[in-house]
Amino acid sequence: MNQIRPTDTALTDWRQAALRFEAEIAKAVIGQERAIRLVTIAIFARGHVLLEGDVGVGKTTLLRAVARALGGAYERVEGTVDMMPSDLITHTYLAEDGRPRIEPGPVLRRSEDLSVFFFNEINRARPQVHSLMLRLMAERSVQAFNREYRFPHLQVFADRNRVEREETFELPAAARDRFLMEIGLEAPTDPGLRRRLAFDPLFHDTDALVAGIAPDVIDQASVAGIAAALQHGIHASPALEEYVVRLWAAIREPAQAGIALPDVAMEALVQGGASPRGVAFLIRAARVRAWLEGRDMLLPEDLRAVFAETMAHRIFLEPVYEMRRERIVPALCRAVLDTVPAP
DSSP states (O other): OOOOOTTSTHHHHHHHHHHHHHHHHHHHSTTOHHHHHHHHHHHHTTOEEEEEEOTTSSHHHHHHHHHHHHOSEEEEEEOOTTOOHHHHHEEEEEOTTSOEEEEEOTTTTTGGGEEEEEEETGGGSOHHHHHHHHHHHHHSEEEETTEEEEOTTOEEEEEEESSOOTTOOOOOHHHHHTEEEEEEEOOOOOHHHHHHHHHOGGGGOHHHHHHTSOSOSSOHHHHHHHHHHHHHHSBOOHHHHHHHHHHHHHHHOTTTTTOOOTTOOGGGTEEEEOOHHHHHHHHHHHHHHHHHTTOSBOOHHHHHHHHHHHHGGGEEEOHHHHTTHHHHHHHHHHHHHHHSOOO
16 A cells, blocks of 8 residues: 555545535434534544443444445454353364364454454453453454464454443443544434434344445555654644643643542542543544545544544543542543643
């Protein structure tokens, strides 16, 4: 693949392809424009995505639609409490002659052409499985059959529901940090959309719904080159760079930034987080957002549009506040954006 320069018209052409990609996904997943945009940003930022939401809000449908429109080799696994790391690497069975056979599992089945790996209900898998996924996501490689397999085009999409807690395993901080974004998915509140979802038979057949999406709208094998080009092609002013530094300081030390939340001792709230890697991911995502909006310059609204999804899961609270995490962390992110003056 030829190197793409930031000034090439290829970036404009790819922007149109990205917008077509969003339009195709919207055919199957209605009322989720923000989630679709965030997934598109993650794809062109070369980051992994974790979807969260209640049961039945369309997480799996969204990811199936993304896999079809994105193109590339695709594999899917279902998280279960008895899954072991070897289940991802090998498939063991008894052949017709009664002898055991070992074949490549879902991670290796498509070998190094694997582009989209969908892990459904990842929080049902054991910590040992999470450890394997951590290497796969971080290094895009894995050791098996006395060789190293590399997956240069791989992006992991996972989902988990936040309702059921039985027979589930919380993802460790290191694994969550490997996801560029954690995107929440809520049921639509618009009465018209709710009526369509309830009464239109089209939305009752997920297979037919996904089959109606145009396949391979994006050439997944070329995404890495485009992603690198736009990271060099979207610029930030010195004032915006200073703004990011102030946001970073405020999320780590909210009390010193003058942030206050009800019933929270701000000096003892944040244990850690907002690492250099997390802030770098924030900038990567914001640059893609600016590109999708047709600009070659970062603006504060680009950062605001992806701030919570890229930073919230990287904020570690003191144990006394962890039980209230789902309320405190979003409030903290909003307060940081409201408190730190934008240029």
